[in-house]
Amino acid sequence: MPPRWLPGLSALVLGVLPALPAAALELLPTTLQLPAAASRTELWVHNPGPAPWHGRLQIWAWDQQTSAERLQPSDQIIASPTVIELPAGARQRVWLLPRTSMPVAAEQAYRVLLTPDDHRQPRYSLPLFRGGDSGHGRPRLWVEATGSAAQPVLRLHNGGERYARLSDLAYQDAQGQQHLLLPGLAGYVLAARDRQWLLPARADGYRGGRFQARLQDGQVQVLPAHSPPIAAGAPSGL
Known part of the structure; x- marks a missing residue:
């Protein structure tokens, strides 16, 4: 099949x-x-x-x-x-x-x-x-962010050996104010894979801030960016 x-x-x-x-x-x-x-x-x-x-x-x-x-x-x-x-x-x-x-x-x-x-x-x-037993590696996530702010898309890469389960995806702007983007379960990023999320447009194009999410272990992780603005594109599944 x-x-x-x-x-x-x-x-x-x-x-x-x-x-x-x-x-x-x-x-x-x-x-x-x-x-x-x-x-x-x-x-x-x-x-x-x-x-x-x-x-x-x-x-x-x-x-x-x-x-x-x-x-x-x-x-x-x-x-x-x-x-x-x-x-x-x-x-x-x-x-x-x-x-x-x-x-x-x-x-x-x-x-x-x-x-x-x-x-x-x-x-x-x-x-x-x-596999991916506890203690044998964690998700290693980062954000790829380039392009226009008119159609913002957040793309996450998982370079780790375990899946990432993300909840309460949020954005903290340059002034330190928190904006909850996806409350509850946002989705999964499998090991060595990447996923993308359609985001609401912002005047600042998500520049100067940072994204964070709660992982399956309950800890909140800041998602480092490899490039400054958000990429333009079509949404994908979560």
Whole structure:
């Protein structure tokens, strides 16, 4: 099957499509991690009701380009069960484990997709990472910023060995005033990849200030710029 490309603000990338009143699932954890060596992890799926939820769980390999997300079917991660049938109020544990016991040298990224049989119900997508264990490297982020301020685009590069999960993306102007640009989850930048965000125009063209975001460890990181103004361009998915 050829790769699928999902440009724009894709709910598949952000995690969850707009919730419907019936059978909106609760998923824990919302970011899944498998160690580099053979091991397993678990996903808990809870249906608070009022209607039953029936669907399938699939694992897709996940890659990024600057303006698109790439998802491709993968058999490298095994899920059990793959058919989910949850009456209202029920919980289900799903085991996730690698097909091979060989450790991986670099972090691998996947998406766990839960697709309902009833297309009126929401579909869910959770990130799953294998490798990149804690203590073996962190995201190394920087901003590439060049061009016009009329159509500002923030491009982030991740030169590290682990993914970056960014929340509360903000800009601090030259006077030290904080401007929250994307509250909550802004998106992910996979290891050795880059992503871009469309930003509101500013008279100063984002010159003289700095960007910052909260990473998955809860710490706020300033994002150093490699060049002064913001690049002009089209928005991409988060």
